[in-house]
Every structure is written in structure tokens, then in C-alpha cells.
Amino acid sequence: MNESVLFLTTFFLYIISTFFYFVFILAKKDNLARIGFKFALAGLLTHTVALFLRTFESGHAPFTNMYESLSFLAWGSILAYILIERKYNSRNAGPYFMLIIIALMALASSPLMPKEAMPLVPALQSYWLWLHVSVTLIGEAFFAVAFIISIMYLVADARERQGKIEKLGLSSDKLDFISYKCIAVGFPLFTLGGLIFGMIWAYKAWGRYWSWDPKETWSLITWFVFAIYLHTRIVMGWKGRRSAFIAIIGFLAALFTYFGVNYLLAGLHSYT
Amino acid sequence: MKSVIRSFSSVKLAIVLLIIITIASVLGTFIPQQRSPAEYVSRYGQMANILIKLEFTTLYRSHWFISLLILFGINIIVCTLTRFSQKVKRAFSPQLKKKEKEILVLKTKEKVRKKCDSTKIKDVLKKEFSSKHYHLREEEKENRTYILARKKILGLFGADIVHIGILIILAGGIVSGLGGFRKNLSFSEGEISAVPKANFKLRLDKFETEYYPNGSVRDWKSTLTIIENENPKITKIIEVNKPLSYKGFVFYQSSCGWDWKNSILEILVRKRSDPAFIKEIRTKLGEKVSLEEENIQISVLHFIPDFVVNEKNEMFSRSLQPNNPAAFLEGWHENEKIFSGWIFARFPDISRIHSEKETDLHFELKDFKANQFSVIQATKDPGVNFIWLGSVIVMIGLFLAFYWPTREIRMILEESNGGTEIIAGGIAAKNPEALQSDFKEMMSSIRRTN
Numbered sequence: 001m002n003e004s005v006l007f008l009t010t011f012f013l014y015i016i017s018t019f020f021y022f023v024f025i026l027a028k029k030d031n032l033a034r035i036g037f038k039f040a041l042a043g044l045l046t047h048t049v050a051l052f053l054r055t056f057e058s059g060h061a062p063f064t065n066m067y068e069s070l071s072f073l074a075w076g077s078i079l080a081y082i083l084i085e086r087k088y089n090s091r092n093a094g095p096y097f098m099l100i101i102i103a104l105m106a107l108a109s110s111p112l113m114p115k116e117a118m119p120l121v122p123a124l125q126s127y128w129l130w131l132h133v134s135v136t137l138i139g140e141a142f143f144a145v146a147f148i149i150s151i152m153y154l155v156a157d158a159r160e161r162q163g164k165i166e167k168l169g170l171s172s173d174k175l176d177f178i179s180y181k182c183i184a185v186g187f188p189l190f191t192l193g194g195l196i197f198g199m200i201w202a203y204k205a206w207g208r209y210w211s212w213d214p215k216e217t218w219s220l221i222t223w224f225v226f227a228i229y230l231h232t233r234i235v236m237g238w239k240g241r242r243s244a245f246i247a248i249i250g251f252l253a254a255l256f257t258y259f260g261v262n263y264l265l266a267g268l269h270s271y272t
Numbered sequence: 273m274k275s276v277i278r279s280f281s282s283v284k285l286a287i288v289l290l291i292i293i294t295i296a297s298v299l300g301t302f303i304p305q306q307r308s309p310a311e312y313v314s315r316y317g318q319m320a321n322i323l324i325k326l327e328f329t330t331l332y333r334s335h336w337f338i339s340l341l342i343l344f345g346i347n348i349i350v351c352t353l354t355r356f357s358q359k360v361k362r363a364f365s366p367q368l369k370k371k372e373k374e375i376l377v378l379k380t381k382e383k384v385r386k387k388c389d390s391t392k393i394k395d396v397l398k399k400e401f402s403s404k405h406y407h408l409r410e411e412e413k414e415n416r417t418y419i420l421a422r423k424k425i426l427g428l429f430g431a432d433i434v435h436i437g438i439l440i441i442l443a444g445g446i447v448s449g450l451g452g453f454r455k456n457l458s459f460s461e462g463e464i465s466a467v468p469k470a471n472f473k474l475r476l477d478k479f480e481t482e483y484y485p486n487g488s489v490r491d492w493k494s495t496l497t498i499i500e501n502e503n504p505k506i507t508k509i510i511e512v513n514k515p516l517s518y519k520g521f522v523f524y525q526s527s528c529g530w531d532w533k534n535s536i537l538e539i540l541v542r543k544r545s546d547p548a549f550i551k552e553i554r555t556k557l558g559e560k561v562s563l564e565e566e567n568i569q570i571s572v573l574h575f576i577p578d579f580v581v582n583e584k585n586e587m588f589s590r591s592l593q594p595n596n597p598a599a600f601l602e603g604w605h606e607n608e609k610i611f612s613g614w615i616f617a618r619f620p621d622i623s624r625i626h627s628e629k630e631t632d633l634h635f636e637l638k639d640f641k642a643n644q645f646s647v648i649q650a651t652k653d654p655g656v657n658f659i660w661l662g663s664v665i666v667m668i669g670l671f672l673a674f675y676w677p678t679r680e681i682r683m684i685l686e687e688s689n690g691g692t693e694i695i696a697g698g699i700a701a702k703n704p705e706a707l708q709s710d711f712k713e714m715m716s717s718i719r720r721t722n
Contacts, residue, residue: 119484122491122512122525188670196663205513207454207524207651209659210445212332214301224294228287234431234701235283265301 003057004115006050007071011105013043014078018098025095033091040078040098047075058117063133064124066262067115070108072134073258074101076141080182084145088178092170097148128201135193136219140254142186143226147251149179150244157241176240179247180233187226190254194219214265218257225250280350289344296340300331333449345442352435359432363425368411368418375682378697379704380711388722390417390685390692396721397421397683400714406681419683427702430673437665444658452653456526460643464499467650470521472500477507479646481528492525494646510648526649529592530642533557535575537599538639539615543632552638560604566633567605574600575640579616587614599637603627677702681711694718 020036051072054062063069081097084090107113120129153175160172170178198219199209210216229246232238279285303323304311312320312329327334375381386393394410394417401408406421457465459476466473478495491511498505498518508516515524536556541563543549553570555561560571578590579598590596602612611627617637625635681698696715700707 119486119488119490122489125491126513128513184674188667188674191670192667196667199659199663203656204515205524207515207522207526207649208653209448209656212300212305217297217301217332221294221297224290224297228290228294231283231287231290236287261301 003050003053006046006053007109010043010047010050011109013039013046014074014098014101014105017043018095018102021091021095021098025092030091033094036094036098037082037085037091040082040094044075044078044082047071047078051075054117060117060120060124061130061133063137064120064129065114065118067108067113068117069133069137069258070104070113073137073141074104074108076134076138077101077104077144080138080141080145080185084178084182088174088181090149090170090175090178093145093148093152096152097145100144100148123205126201126205128197128204132193132197132201135189135197137193139186139189139191139193140258142182142189143222143247143251143254146179146182146186146247149175149182150247150251153179153244154241157244172240176243179244183226183229183247183250187223187230190219190226191223195223215257215261218253218261222250222253222257225253277350277354280347281354283351286344286347286351289340289347293337293340293344296331296337299328303328303331305332306330341442341445345439348435348439352432356432359428363428366409366420368409368420369413370418370682370684372684372695375684375695375697378699380699380708381695381697382711382715383693383695384715384718385691385693386718386721387691389690390687393685393692393694393718393721394419396717397714400717401681404710404713406679406710415687417683417685419681419685421681421683422678424676424678427672427676427678430669430671430676433669433672434666435669437662437667437669440658440662440665442662444655444662446655447658448653448655452651452655454649454651454653457648457650458529458645459494459648460531460645463645467521469652470519470650472498472505472519474523474648474650475499475504476646476648479528479644481644492528492646494525494648496523496648520652520654522651522653524649524651525646527647528644529647530577530594530644532575532577532592532642535640535642537572537575537637537641539570539572539599539601540636540638542634542636544634545632563633568610568633569604570601570635571604572599572601576600579614594640597637597640599640601635603631603633674702677706679703679707679710681707681714 017036017039020032020039024030024032024036051062054068054071058064063072077097078101081093081101085094152170153172156170156172156175198216202211202216203209225246229243229250232246233243304315306329309320309324312323316323323329327336331337376383397419398408401421404423406423407425409420411418453469455468457467457474459465459474459479461476461479464473464475475497476494477497478493480493482490482493484490493509493511495507495509496516497507498516506516506518510516510523510525512525515522517523534556536554539553539555541549541551541553551563553561553563555570555572557572557575560569562569576587576589576596576598578593578595579587580590580596581587587598597617598614600612600614603610611625611631611633613625613627615625615635615637616622617640620636625631677700679698679700681696683694683696686693686695696711698707698711
């Protein structure tokens with residue numbers, strides 16, 4: 001077994017999982033969602049082994065180029081989603097969330113992403129690579145779950161306003177609550193991994209903890225957006241639609257930090 | 273004054289400031305920062321002047337951006353202070369005597385009546401609350417007992433602790449900005465250089481570049497010695513990600529390069545008419561070397577390590593790496609220039625020698641040597657410890673705010689007509705489910721009492 005075979009196996013399992021989740025939504029049969037969940041879990045397992053193998057084969061952390069980090073982000077997102085579904089029974093989010101996973105995996109396997117493991121440039125040779133990138137990406141994975149849940153909230157809310165009641169689905173109140181809980185997990189992780197570990201590593205590698213490099217600035221922008229989310233919610237009592245919009249903007253900012261900055265804005269963090 | 277304080281204590285102001293700072297930060301990533309005025313003119317045309325005047329081109333250190341950050345800092349201080357004293361009071365000397373009404377407005381509440389006296393119920397409550405790790409306070413007045421049971425009180429302060437951490441980080445930023453400095457020092461092996469603003473010197477003993485098998489750089493390593501009062505103090509090998517710290521200074525492996533201006537070049541001279549003729553000359557840039565047999569003096573005027581020509585026919589070096597080394601040489605006969613042109617180390621056959629007169633000579637750039645130098649960044653950043661302290665405090669605060677949710681249950685036990693009426697209510701803004709289950713268990717254990 002090598003890493004690329006396992007990666008494809010994982011991709012395949014995620015696709016089957018997505019399929020079952022969608023059939024569940026259409027047929028409204030709970031046990032189909034359970035099958036979808038099990039395939040996602042199996043995918044997580046093979047994915048974990050694939051990441052271990054990648055680390056073993058390349059001799060460094062499995063997130064040093066775009067292919068690796070996309071794969072790791074997909075892994076973190078599946079993990080985040082599985083935890084949230086177990087805790088809040090949010091299986092209605094399954095099909096939509098799995099679409100994000102499929103998109104990440106498809107992007108990672110696209111021929112545009114060079115897959116061969118390259119030796120690390122000097123700046124990346126540090127254990128902070130592990131801490132900074134993994135914690136940040138897992139934080140962002142929780143933002144991704146909050147993003148999907150917030151979109152579902154907006155849909156559910158619009159339906160409830162028309163007087164329709166979701167029979168099988170989650171009420172808009174519950175979606176609002178789950179979205180907040182995801183951010184409550186993602187925000188401290190993102191603060192620690194993205195900003196604090198980032199500052200420590202930048203200080204060790206470049207001699208300055210903050211340079212207003214585009215990637216740093218965009219991490220801070222993402223952090224500001226979620227800070228606005230938390231303050232409007234906790235202090236000013238905003239809920240529902242307005243909160244959902246801020247959570248969506250926050251995830252888009254995180255996405256731009258992750259992708260956009262690499263391709264659109266040059267800076268110290270240009271590792272593609 | 274009061275109205276100023278009031279407006280600074282408002283969370284709305286904080287949010288407005290956050291939004292403005294966020295938008296400004298976004299702008300700063302799309303307008304390239306700290307470039308030359310000419311670049312801005314070619315990019316933005318007439319807008320360039322306005323952008324420069326409004327400091328959009330040095331946005332993050334502009335007066336208005338720093339002012340926004342300071343306003344934001346003041347806002348955080350005032351917000352924290354105005355709420356802090358109330359919170360301390362609420363946490364450490366809470367008011368126990370609440371009216372029945374105040375308890376019954378809570379989301380989680382209940383009112384029951386038992387036919388036993390209140391001491392018995394109190395005993396049960398004490399046992400139950402302590403098994404759930406609640407901290408209990410009580411006060412008796414006339415026929416009433418007021419009970420306040422709480423756990424994870426520190427959670428109340430989570431947000432304040434985060435804000436204190438952020439203030440310390442902002443202060444660290446100011447200290448770094450005012451008191452910090454960084455300078456790149458270039459060293460050849462064996463060279464000693466004074467460290468600015470320090471009473472010691474730095475010597476580069478050795479510099480080496482390590483490569484991967486595929487030829488890409490694995491690491492740069494500089495062996496540095498600190499020299500204080502003419503005595504060597506410490507010797508350490510630094511590399512990227514492994515700097516040397518000494519007396520508040522930190523020395524980083526920043527980059528490296530070759531001292532191409534002082535290269536020593538080896539040039540082979542051949543004669544087309546005489547294959548046996550071969551002569552090797554060693555020269556430095558600008559020196560004149562005589563080829564006595566030919567009565568010619570040659571000199572190398574330029575050396576380019578990575579030669580390229582652009583569309584405008586301008587020659588320049590693409591990088592400082594010796595990827596395509598080229599030398600420009602001239603040949604003189606007495607006071608008359610007879611030829612000049614480029615020769616290439618990688619392409620010995622393609623020499624571009626233009627000559628006024630026919631020349632029999634052919635030149636090859638055989639070898640080139642330049643001292644490699646190591647660039648060490650010397651840094652002093654007195655703000656950095658504030659940053660680490662602030663970061664730890666922020667994380668503690670975030671943990672308390674999100675994962676240490678305060679739970680609070682209040683009760684009034686009122687004895688009347690041989691029985692006890694119990695009014696109970698609970699609140700936990702950040703973890704209502706846990707509170708509800710605690711509350712239910714408490715109430716059912718009260719009901720079981722007789």
C-alpha cells in the first residue's frame with residue numbers, strides 16, 4: 001500500500017458517504033445517514049493512515065505543499081464534522097458538508113497540484129511547522145462546519161418564515177446554536193495555531209513576530225471577523241441571520257487566507 | 273468627561289473600530305506596501321499621489337492606522353475597567369438576598385413545597401452541591417434562607433483576561449516599534465563586525481551551505497563567535513530557525529551571497545592560428561594584465577553571475593547565484609582599444625567579442641572565485657516578551673471564556689406553616705444544558721426528601 005493508493009481509496013469512501021447522505025436527504029430515512037456516517041468514518045481512517053505514510057515517506061510534516069495541505073484540511077474537516085455530528089446529531093448537514101470534502105479532495109488530486117514530496121526549504125525545517133499548520137487548519141475546519149451550518153440556518157430560517165416546519169431537519173434555533181459551538185471550538189484553535197504559534201515561529205525563523213505579510217494580515221482579518229461575531233452575539237445579543245452572515249464572511253476570509261493569499265498576493269508565506 | 277468615558281465603554285464603538293481596522297487591513301494587502309513612488313505612479317496613475325499622501329502605501333505604520341489601534345486599545349481598557357468592578361463584586365461578594373421575582377424570571381426555575389423543615393433540605397442541598405463541586409454561600413434572615421451555589425466562577429473573567437492579554441500584546445507592539453531595531457550584517461569568513469548598539473562584536477568563523485542530493489539548498493550554517501572586550505565568549509553554529517541569543521540581541525541566519533565585485537577570474541587565452549598556444553591569466557575586476565607576446569593589455573570590467581538579456585537588450589544578473597557567469601573584457605594595444613565583449617563560463621564557444629581589427633585571440637572564462645558571505649540579521653526587540661506573556665494570557669482567557677462556563681443556582685427556602693417553600697432558579701449563559709441537568713438533579717433530590 002502506498003500513500004497515493006490510500007488517498008484514492010479515501011476519496012472513494014468519501015464519495016460513497018456523500019452519496020448515502022444525499023439519498024438520506026431525499027428518502028428521509030435515518031439509517032441511510034448512518035451508513036453515510038460510517039463511510040465517512042472509514043474514510044477518516046484510511047486518510048489518517050495515508051497521512052502517516054506520507055509523513056513516513058517524505059520525512060516531514062504532511063502539509064508542506066498545496067496537495068498535502070489540502071489533503072490535511074480535508075482530513076481535519078472530516079474529523080471536525082464527525083465530532084459535531086456525534087455531539088449534536090446534525091446529520092442533515094452531512095450531504096452539504098461532504099461536498100466541501102469532495103471539493104477539497106478533488107482539488108488536491110487535480111493535476112495542477114504537484115504531488116511529489118520535495119525536500120524542505122530551510123525556513124520550513126522546524127517543529128513549529130507541525131504545530132502552526134496543523135492547529136490552524138483544524139481551527140479552520142471548524143469554521144468550515146460553522147459555514148455549512150450557517151448556510152443551512154439561512155435556508156431553514158427562510159422556510160420557517162414561510163410557515164414551513166422541517167420535519168426531519170434541524171430547527172433554525174438548533175442550527176444557530178451548533179454554528180456558535182463550532183466557532184467556540186474553532187476560534188481558540190485558530191488563535192493559538194494561526195496567530196500565536198505563527199508569531200513564535202516567525203520570530204524564530206525571520207526574527208520578527210509580525211511583519212504585516214499578506215498571510216499574517218489575512219489571518220488577523222479572519223480573527224477580527226470572528227471577534228465581531230462573538231461580540232455582537234455575546235454582548236449585543238445578535239443571533240440568527242446576522243450571526244449566520246458574519247460566520248459565513250469569517251469562513252470566506254479564512255478561505256482567502258488559505259488559498260487566495262498564496263495565488264493572488266505575494267509575500268513571505270508563498271509556499272505553493 | 274463622563275460622556276467621553278461612556279462612549280469609550282460602549283461595545284458598539286469596539287465593533288465599529290474592529291470593522292474599520294479590518295477594512296483598512298484588507299486594503300493594505302491589496303495596495304502593495306512600501307514601494308517606490310515611481311511604481312505607484314505606473315500602477316495607479318494620478319491616484320498615486322493621493323494614496324501616498326494618505327499613507328495608504330505605508331498603511332500599517334501610518335498615523336491614522338496606529339491611531340485607530342490606540343483608540344481600540346483605550347476602548348478595551350475602558351470597557352474592561354467599567355465592567356470589572358461589578359464582576360469582581362459579583363464573583364467574590366455576591367448579593368445573596370434576591371427577591372423571589374428575580375429568581376423566577378430565569379429560564380431555568382422551579383417552585384416546590386415540602387412538608388419538612390428547612391434544615392433537612394439544607395443538609396440535602398449541601399451534600400448534593402458539594403458532590404457536584406459547587407461552591408455554596410448562604411445567608412439566613414428571619415424565616416428565609418438564601419442560597420447561592422456556583423461553580424467555575426473564573427469563567428466570568430474569561431473575556432476580561434483575553435482583553436488584558438490583547439492589551440499586553442498591543443503594548444508589546446508599541447515597545448517593539450519604538451525600541452526595537454534590526455540590521456543585516458554581512459560577513460566573510462574570519463571577518464569581525466561591531467554589533468550596532470551593543471558593547472560586543474561578532475565574528476563569522478565559518479560559513480557553509482548544505483545541499484540536498486537534488487541540488488536544492490538544505491540549510492545555511494554560520495559559526496558565530498561573540499567577542500566581548502577582545503575575549504571570545506560564546507561560539508555557536510546558527511542556521512535558519514536556530515538563532516543565537518546574547519544579552520537581548522538575537523542573531524539570525526538571514527541569507528547569504530557571493531562577493532562578486534571582488535571575484536578572482538581565470539581566463540584561458542588561445543590562438544586560433546596556433547592550437548599549441550595556451551595561456552592562463554588570473555585577474556581581478558578592473559585590473560590590467562599584459563599579454564607580453566602580443567603586446568596587448570586586457571582587463572575585465574564586469575562580472576555577472578547569472579547573465580540574462582531582456583527585450584530592451586539590457587544585460588543584468590537574474591540572481592546572485594552563479595547560474596550563467598559572464599565576464600566583460602577589453603583588450604588594449606597601447607592607447608587603442610582593439611576589442612571588447614562578453615565571454616561565458618558555461619558556453620565557451622559563444623564569445624561575443626567585437627573587435628576593431630581582426631584578432632587571432634580567443635578567450636574562455638575558465639573559473640571564477642568569490643568569497644561567500646553570510647548575512648546575519650542582528651535584532652533587538654524588547655517588545656517580544658510582552659507578546660509571549662500577552663499570548664499566554666489570551667489563551668488562558670479564551671479557555672476560561674469558552675470551556676469554563678460559570679454555573680449559578682440560587683434558592684430561597686422559606687419556612688411557613690410547618691413546611692418549606694423552595695424557590696429555585698439557575699443560569700449559565702455559556703452552558704445552559706449542563707446547568708439544566710444539574711438543576712433537575714438538585715430538584716429531584718429535594719423532592720425525594722421527606
